[in-house]
Amino acid sequence: MDKKEFLSELEKSLSVLQEDELRDIVSEYEQHIDIKTEKGLTEAEAIADFGSLQELSAEILEAYHVRADYAAETRKGKKRQGKSAGQDGAENFEKLKEIGERGSLTLWGGLRKAGSWVISGFQWGWRQLRRPFAWLGCLAAGHSPWHEKTDEAGTQMMPASAEDVLTPGMASEEYEVPEKARNSMETSMAGAIRKRKEDKRMAGRDMMRNRGRSAREGMRVICRGVSRIFHWGMEAVLWGIRLVWNGCWAVFSFFAGVFGLFSLFGTGLVAVLLIEGYPLAGALIGCMGLVLCMFSAAGLGLTLLWSKNGAEPVSRMGTEERTHNPQYNRRRIHKPGHRPGFEQKESFQESKGAEEHQRKGNEQDA
Amino acid sequence: MNAQFKKGVLELIVLESVQQRDMYGYELVEEVSKVVNVNEGTIYPLLKRLTNEHYFETYLRESTEGPPRKYYHVTAAGILYRDSLEKEWTELSERVWKFLRQNMSGEKD
Numbered sequence: 001m002d003k004k005e006f007l008s009e010l011e012k013s014l015s016v017l018q019e020d021e022l023r024d025i026v027s028e029y030e031q032h033i034d035i036k037t038e039k040g041l042t043e044a045e046a047i048a049d050f051g052s053l054q055e056l057s058a059e060i061l062e063a064y065h066v067r068a069d070y071a072a073e074t075r076k077g078k079k080r081q082g083k084s085a086g087q088d089g090a091e092n093f094e095k096l097k098e099i100g101e102r103g104s105l106t107l108w109g110g111l112r113k114a115g116s117w118v119i120s121g122f123q124w125g126w127r128q129l130r131r132p133f134a135w136l137g138c139l140a141a142g143h144s145p146w147h148e149k150t151d152e153a154g155t156q157m158m159p160a161s162a163e164d165v166l167t168p169g170m171a172s173e174e175y176e177v178p179e180k181a182r183n184s185m186e187t188s189m190a191g192a193i194r195k196r197k198e199d200k201r202m203a204g205r206d207m208m209r210n211r212g213r214s215a216r217e218g219m220r221v222i223c224r225g226v227s228r229i230f231h232w233g234m235e236a237v238l239w240g241i242r243l244v245w246n247g248c249w250a251v252f253s254f255f256a257g258v259f260g261l262f263s264l265f266g267t268g269l270v271a272v273l274l275i276e277g278y279p280l281a282g283a284l285i286g287c288m289g290l291v292l293c294m295f296s297a298a299g300l301g302l303t304l305l306w307s308k309n310g311a312e313p314v315s316r317m318g319t320e321e322r323t324h325n326p327q328y329n330r331r332r333i334h335k336p337g338h339r340p341g342f343e344q345k346e347s348f349q350e351s352k353g354a355e356e357h358q359r360k361g362n363e364q365d366a
Numbered sequence: 367m368n369a370q371f372k373k374g375v376l377e378l379i380v381l382e383s384v385q386q387r388d389m390y391g392y393e394l395v396e397e398v399s400k401v402v403n404v405n406e407g408t409i410y411p412l413l414k415r416l417t418n419e420h421y422f423e424t425y426l427r428e429s430t431e432g433p434p435r436k437y438y439h440v441t442a443a444g445i446l447y448r449d450s451l452e453k454e455w456t457e458l459s460e461r462v463w464k465f466l467r468q469n470m471s472g473e474k475d
Contacts, residue, residue: 025410025414028391028410028436029407029410031391031392031432031433031435031436032391032392032395032406032410034432035392035431035432036392038431038432049405049406049407050405050406050407051405051406051407051408055407056405056407056408056411059407059408059411060410060411060414062411062415063411063412063414063415063418064414064415064418
């Protein structure tokens with residue numbers, strides 16, 4: 001080991017000390033080696049007299065009340081830090097990348113789950129909202145279990161006993177008649193009683209049926225009214241949501257379009273300056289990108305406009321789509337029985353018929 | 367010589383040497399080496415410790431043989447510390463010597 005090497009090793013091992021102290025110690029050892037070499041010893045011999053470098057540095061550090069093992073740990077830490085500066089950067093980047101990928105996957109999965117929960121929640125809520133109205137509708141249509149009960153009740157309310165129908169005294173024995181006539185009379189009486197009983201029963205059933213029918217009718221009207229009110233309410237809510245949604249997107253599209261136009265103007269300005277020799281190539285590319293972005297954003301906003309019934313806006317439909325679109329046709333057809341595309345033909349036929357009729361009249365007159 | 371003995375007595379030898387006259391590092395190493403055979407490297411940490419504890423003060427003096435040398439000068443605190451060390455050493459050596467002499471006489475009896 002030569003002097004330089006020894007001094008650099010010593011400096012490293014005492015790096016925990018302050019700079020001026022370190023320089024002082026190193027200069028002292030350097031002077032010692034120089035004196036020894038002047039006296040005829042070699043540098044290696046002079047250094048060998050100091051003994052082990054580790055022991056020497058430990059003793060020096062002890063003089064400063066510094067733990068020698070702490071210095072060693074510090075050196076190790078510094079080495080580790082040096083390594084981390086060079087190599088740990090890539091490892092950290094890989095770790096961060098992995099964490100990012102995991103996080104994005106987890107986030108995406110969570111969003112999907114949350115979305116499905118929200119949709120199923122809305123569906124459930126919609127079903128619950130519709131249930132009572134559907135039930136009322138069924139009731140109004142006469143498919144309810146109440147119908148049978150009412151009918152049975154009606155039947156029970158009918159007069160059940162034959163004695164109620166019989167006239168008092170009619171079955172008494174004071175009135176004497178021949179046996180044959182009596183038998184036929186009894187038969188006819190029994191038939192008449194049965195018939196009257198049947199008639200009464202039928203009359204009661206009809207009355208109950210009429211009552212049930214009128215009740216059902218009333219219920220149907222009520223249900224229809226309630227469902228209509230609910231339908232109108234839902235329509236109004238949807239209309240409000242659609243208005244807000246469309247308003248937001250329209251405003252967004254408008255401002256994006258205006259900003260796009262300004263960007264286009266700026267692009268032209270920068271292009272002129274670039275032609276004149278100014279170093280504005282980067283700015284020009286940026287402006288062009290901005291123009292594209294703004295017009296794309298405006299287009300996106302217009303695309304997201306919510307037309308009625310979720311259909312595509314008619315203005316953006318082709319001729320074929322318009323012809324087959326019931327919504328468009330419904331808008332155009334106002335009168336029942338009106339056929340689109342036949343107006344000219346019909347008017348032409350009408351005028352043609354009138355002309356013919358007039359011609360025939362003229363011929364007859366002649 | 368036993369390293370522990372040397373370590374204990376080295377401070378006293380250095381203080382006594384510097385009290386006689388101001389010395390620079392290499393000179394002091396040579397002076398101490400006349401008394402005890404020590405590793406040359408150990409003298410410098412000792413000098414540094416004694417300087418840090420204000421028993422020594424240093425100054426630079428020009429040399430005809432090379433760069434200026436750092437000389438060590440004992441302070442008043444250093445002198446007091448040297449006296450206390452001498453007293454301790456004397457007491458210890460006397461006791462040890464007395465003990466050894468008693469044992470030796472006992473063995474003879």
